Amino acid sequence: MQNPPLLPTINSPKDLVGLRAADLERLAGEIRETLCGLVEARSAHFASNLGVVELCLALHTAFDFSRDRLIWDTGHQIYPHKLITGRYDEFPTIRTKGGLMGYPNPAESDYDLFVTGHAGSSVSTALGLASGDQLLRDHENRWSVAVIGDGAFPSGVVYEALNNAKRNGKRLLVVLNDNRMSICHRVGGVADYLDRLRMNPIYSGLKEEVARVLSKVPLLGDPVERLLAQMKEAAKAGFHGGMLFEDLGMRYVGPIDGHNIALLRKYLRMAQRGDGPVLLHVVTEKGHGFRPAAEDPVTFHAPPVFQRDCDRVVAMAKSAGRTFTHVASDSIRDAMAANNRVTVLTAAMCQGNKLEKVRDEFPDRFFDTGICEAHAVAFAAGQAKVGMRPIVDIYSTFLQRSFDHIFQEVALQNLPVTFMLDRGGLSGPDGPTHHGVFDLAYLRVFPNMVVMAPGDASEVAPMLAIALEHPQPCAIRYPKAAADVVAGQRSPVRFGKAEVLREGPDGAILAGGALLGECLKAAEQLHLEEGLSLTVVNARFIKPLDTQTLLPIIEQSPFVVTVEEAAVAGGFGSAVLEACSDAGVSPGQFRRLGVGDHYVEHGEREELLADLGIDAAGIARVCRELSHAPAANLAG
Ligand SMILES: Cc1ncc(C[n+]2csc(CCOP(=O)(O)OP(=O)(O)O)c2C)c(N)n1
Ligand SMILES: CC(=O)[C@@H](O)[C@H](O)COP(=O)(O)O
Ligand SMILES: [Mg+2]
Structure with missing residues (x-):
């Protein structure tokens, strides 16, 4: 006889206490099944959630987050957490108006501490929580845990937090969830560095021993020696990698298998036994447990509705027709083809901005900075200074991260950087963190800045042409909406004219x-x-x-x-x-x-x-x- 489902009986993480390892595994399966059921009904964040199921269960059984503090960076991977913190019944309403939010929301549960949706701030807020708790005597032994993905990890603010962690992080645990993916493949030096760390099978306690052995391994020679040489590279990477974090004052532990609940719990408990700050490097697979998602985590980051048969996708909804984003990306492509001084920058939103074709056609003039919007803007200013015509193609809400660089590096210098502001307006089911409704206010204040808002999709390309000819910074903001065109006799777009x-x-x-x-x-x-x-x-x-x-x-x-x-x-x-x-x-x-x-x-x-x-x-x-x-x- 089949056991009745466990998940509906979990009303709070306290109900996990005492569950056997086999029950936790079963629960993980039921959570995955619930996630699959959801995306059969509506588009939602999927692969990231599949990837953290075991991590979520391990965290909630190793800590008591009714006292300890838990921050999921960005928050798009919070669905398993919602399912075990009293929101199972409402779960089918997620991302619908009046229903559960697709991100953490303190109004829904005490287990959610901040409304978030933007990446990168978890380590800072967790550190602040830890510091505050330390000052309040009756709170002082609470742990603050930030779970941050490898995509979010290169955000500059993370390093600002790590820089301060030594002083305030006695009870700080940072769990680095490394699945080798941002929305697209992650890029940059930090990504390479994490890849090297992943090759390291050696845990932190053995580092000195490793260092000693390494000095004796030859670098060249026969195949056995070559294998040893490769091991040496891997181990060296791990050795130095751990040292980087440790030099910053963190205890580095890992990498460990993030789908092994027992192992995760062991390391989480180990972290609690000493003093922080600790960085636990966990390796997971984005899309884990549903083969199509694991094989194509880009599509399955937030896939359109699909039907499945076991672990096969049998039908997937076609995405809606042409949108402003398509028009913008085509206009950018045409501008780059016409002028080899035009470059395009994205802060990890190549897929959302539909820049794949541009990336493939102009690899030298396409720049993915990772989730580093502030850097992207200052970097664009540098390019503009030497005579290039950079386009920062970015969601309106994420450009907020760059406010000071828009001011100092771009507007104050009067440099011709063009901002293509996608999702300028209501972004729909993502909610308040993603609505791009403040851009007119925050751009309009800067002298030298030109701000355009196309009345329909036919005006995007001419506005981009104006921006790329204009000697000053320009922004063009448009919504997440169908590329409708207003009918009738129209006048050509001219600078400054309604x-x-x-x-x-x-x-x-x-x-x-x-x-x-x-x-x-x-x-x-x-x-x-x-x-x-x-x-x-x-x-x-x-x-x-x-x-x-x-x-x-x-x-x-x-x-x-x-x-x-x-x-x-x-x-x-x-x-x-x-x-x-x-x-x-x-x-x-x-x-x-x-x-x-x-x-x-x-x-x-x-x-x-x-x-x-x-x-x-x-x-x-x-x-x-x-x-x-x-x-x-x-x-x-
Ligand atoms: C400041 C900011 N920029 C961009 C995004 C869009 N975004 C959401 S999730 C994501 C990828 C995050 O990758 P990672 O942290 O590794 O999480 P994973 O999905 O791999 O679990 C991106 C780029 C965002 N939410 N916030
Ligand atoms: C978590 C996150 O920030 C992105 O995945 C975002 O949800 C994408 O939004 P769009 O669906 O508008 O591209
Ligand atoms: Mg990732």
């Missing part, structure tokens, strides 16, 4: 970006339903604003509504109000539509646009209201 698409005396809608289509739909609806004749403007340039076009329209319109898929604080609507104020223009009724002073949860983009009132229906609603309201100076 486009007027509809003209009418009853009010004006000013679109700051790709919600232009929604604005036009709203205007059409109001025309049909209310007989209103509205002006609709495609601003195209958030900075410099085309005040010549905009201000007369604002002066003549009974009401003005600005629309943007961005935070209104500091965004497009605010820029328009500033321009009015500077020019002494008093707008009539004025409403800024966009994201208010709050974070936006996860959900489908369309659902979120509707909630925020920036879809056609919401825009029409506000226009209707304003058209009925008595004229007044209502800047909102």
Whole structure:
């Protein structure tokens, strides 16, 4: 008779206490089965979660995270943790509006400490937790554990934390989860270094012994000697690798098999017996336990919905049609073909930015910096200084990591770096960490910076052409959305010029970006339903604003509504109000539509646009209201 499933009976990690090794193995299988079941229903982070199942069980049985502290770096691999911390029943709702978040969320469980989604900060926050606990006497023996992937590990902030770990890390454990993958294959010197460490079968306690033996191994000679030589290389790497971390004040342990629960527990317990800081190097396989994912972890990082038969994929949903990202990547490709000074940089998002073809066609001018956005921007500035035309192709939310380099290395020097800001707007099921809604505000403040927002996908290529001709830094921001094109007679994109698409005396809608289509739909609806004749403007340039076009329209319109898929604080609507104020223009009724002073949860983009009132229906609603309201100076 088959045993009843265990996973539904685990309401908290305390229910793991006393489970036998065989039960933990069985639980690991059930967690994997649940993960597979989820991606049969919806796209979600998959391969990374399959890879940490044993590590998660080992951590929760070796520590008590109702006291100790656990941070999963980035947080995209938190699903097994959610499943054993009281969220099994709700698990099918993950990444849906109102359901569980796809990342850690303290509002869901005390076992989640921070809302995260950006990579690299776990070691710093764990160190802060450890330091705080040390200062609070009754907390002092709690351990703080950061689990960080090898993709996130090269982030500069990790080294800033390691640099401080010696002083504050008495109870700090960093688990380096090395699966040889970022979203794409990991790159760079740290990746090579970890590869060398992986060849090392020797654990930390034996290092001195190894060093002694090594000095006696010959380097050249017959096949046996060559084998010995290879071993020497491997061991040397391990020896020096451990030393690197140890020189920084960490105790280095590993590498160990991250799919062996008993072994993991043994090492986790061993780490707890001494003082920290400790770095435990764990080797796992991304996609472990589901063959197609292990063989192709890039596709299965967050695959489209698929059907399976045992460990075979029998059907996979086709990804949605052409998006802004496709158009941007094609435009970048064309620009690179036309001008050999153009380079492109990605911070580990080659797949998300659909740059694979560009990478393969222009390997010398394609740069993957790893998850190192700050470095990517300063590096681009260096290239621009010597006459290259770098394009930083990056998600809006991740560019936040580079704020100071945008200021100092790019804008202050007035260097012609082009930022292609993908996911500029609501990123959907990833939620608040990934919505790229602050970019207009954080870019617009810098003198010299040009900020463009295409009204539709047809404007991406011409805007890129303008950026690559312009002698100053330029940003082009566009959403994670279908590459729709607005129909009708269009005017060519010209530097600093807006486009007027509809003209009418009853009010004006000013679109700051790709919600232009929604604005036009709203205007059409109001025309049909209310007989209103509205002006609709495609601003195209958030900075410099085309005040010549905009201000007369604002002066003549009974009401003005600005629309943007961005935070209104500091965004497009605010820029328009500033321009009015500077020019002494008093707008009539004025409403800024966009994201208010709050974070936006996860959900489908369309659902979120509707909630925020920036879809056609919401825009029409506000226009209707304003058209009925008595004229007044209502800047909102
Ligand atoms: C600051 C930042 N840049 C980029 C990303 C996008 N991103 C999410 S997961 C990931 C790869 C992480 O690799 P790793 O840490 O090794 O985890 P794995 O998926 O291999 O378990 C990337 C690039 C991010 N979340 N945060
Ligand atoms: C964890 C992470 O940051 C990425 O995997 C992100 O979820 C990708 O988002 P897109 O699906 O928009 O490319
Ligand atoms: Mg990895």
